[in-house]
Amino acid sequence: MQRHVVVTSIERPSREVVDALGAAGVATVHEAMGRTGLLGTAVQARQSGRTLAGAAVTVSSHPGDNLMIHAAVEQCRPGDVLVVTTTSPSTDGMFGELLATSLRAHGVLGLITDAGVRDLRELREMDFPVWSRAVSAEGTVKASPGSVNVPVVCAGRLVRPGDVVIADDDGVVVVPRGQAPAVLESSQARLAAEAQKRKQLADGVLGLDLYSLRAVLDRLGVEYVERLDET
Numbered sequence: 001m002q003r004h005v006v007v008t009s010i011e012r013p014s015r016e017v018v019d020a021l022g023a024a025g026v027a028t029v030h031e032a033m034g035r036t037g038l039l040g041t042a043v044q045a046r047q048s049g050r051t052l053a054g055a056a057v058t059v060s061s062h063p064g065d066n067l068m069i070h071a072a073v074e075q076c077r078p079g080d081v082l083v084v085t086t087t088s089p090s091t092d093g094m095f096g097e098l099l100a101t102s103l104r105a106h107g108v109l110g111l112i113t114d115a116g117v118r119d120l121r122e123l124r125e126m127d128f129p130v131w132s133r134a135v136s137a138e139g140t141v142k143a144s145p146g147s148v149n150v151p152v153v154c155a156g157r158l159v160r161p162g163d164v165v166i167a168d169d170d171g172v173v174v175v176p177r178g179q180a181p182a183v184l185e186s187s188q189a190r191l192a193a194e195a196q197k198r199k200q201l202a203d204g205v206l207g208l209d210l211y212s213l214r215a216v217l218d219r220l221g222v223e224y225v226e227r228l229d230e231t
Contacts, residue, residue, distance in 0.1 A: 004145040004146060005148070005150065006071055006072075006075065006147065006149065007075075007147075007150060007161065008075060008149075010055075010075075010149050010161040011162045011177065012055040012077070012080075012162050012177075013055055013162065013164055013177050013180045015079060017164070017180050017181055017184055018079070018164055018180070020188070021053055021164055021166055021175060021180065021183065021184055021187065022052070022053025022166050023051075023053075024166075024187040024190075024191060025166070026166050026168050026170040026173045028190055028191060029166055029173050029175060029183060029187050031190060032183055032186035032190050033173070033175060033183050037173045037174050038172070038173050039112070039114075039131075039154060039155035039172040039173070039174065040155035040156045040157070042114065042133045042155055043112065043113070043114055043131050043132060043133050043154070043155045043172055044132070044133075044171075045171075046120055046123070046124075046130045046132060047123075047124055047127075047130070048169060049169065050129040050167075051166075051168040052081060052110045052131075052165070052166065053081075053165070054079050054080050054081035054109045054164075054165060055077075055079060055081065055162050055165070055177075056081055056083045056159050056161060056162060056164070056165045056174070057076050057081070057082050057148070057149060058084075058148070058149055058152045058159055058160070058161050059071075059083065059084040059085070059146065059147075059148055059152070060085060060086075060146045060147045060148075060152050061084060061085070061086050061094065061115075062086065062087060062144035062145070063086045063087065063088050063090035063092065063115070064092045064094075064138075064140050065094075065141050065142065065144040066094040066095065066099070066141075067143065067144060067145070067146065068145075068147065068148055069082070069094065069099060070099070070102075070142065071146075071148055072084075073099075073102050073103060073106060073108075075149060076103065076106045076107070076108045077106070077107065078106070078108075079107060079109060080107070080109065081108065081110055081111070081112060081165045081167075082103060082108055082110075082111045082112070083112045083113070083152065083159050084113040084114075084115060085114050085152045085153065085154040085155075086114070086115050090115045090116065091115065091116045091133060091134035092136060092138045092139070092140050093117055093118030093134075093136040093137055093139065093140070094113065094115050094116060094117070095111055095115075095116075095117045095118070095132075097119040097123060097126065100122075101126070103128075104126075104128060109129070110129040110167070111128075111130045111131070112130075112131045112132075112154065112167060113130070113131070113133065113154070114132075114133045114154050114155040115132065115133060115134070116132055116133060116134035116138070117130050117134075117135055117136075118135070118136060118137050118138075131167050131172050133155065149161040157174055158174075160176065163175060163177050164176075164177065164180050197210060
């Protein structure tokens with residue numbers, strides 16, 4: 001018989017590291033981590049211009065059943081992000097305004113799910129950010145067991161309790177908790193390098209020269225000609 005558990009104690013990263021990773025943004029963190037950690041593109045922001053960064057509280061639920069989301073609320077702490085997945089693909093609206101109200105009361109910053117959400121207008125009005133696979137008015141029940149704060153796979157990405165979750169308009173990236181300080185250092189170095197490149201590009205330097213791409217074109221056999229011979 002499968003074991004279902006609610007794990008009540010998890011290790012969380014420092015808030016300073018989480019906030020700094022959030023400020024770096026999804027694209028930069030993804031690149032700094034060796035182009036790893038992204039959730040699949042099916043999970044999309046359901047609002048524009050929001051950035052989210054927090055420690056993951058994970059939920060494994062039966063499709064069409066949000067019982068374990070309610071169980072997870074008790075385990076959340078201020079600054080957490082709830083990551084919800086289902087044991088088989090689902091687009092049912094498992095999360096809406098009332099659960100968002102409950103999570104906000106416990107300081108949860110937002111929700112990531114590879115299932116569906118509902119009450120989108122209300123979620124936007126209350127400014128509770130969600131990233132989801134689907135939006136659906138299809139309701140759910142509260143009848144099936146699942147687990148809280150166990151490793152889950154959300155949109156193709158392994159997420160462990162306490163991992164750093166960063167989300168913005170570019171998508172969602174997950175940084176393993178133990179790697180967070182090193183990834184932050186790499187992200188900040190990348191941001192500094194990009195600032196220098198941005199200034200050079202703004203001054204008119206061509207990307208061909210900035211990135212030494214002329215030699216690449218030459219190696220690939222790309223020729224410069226004044227015009228094509230039409231004969």
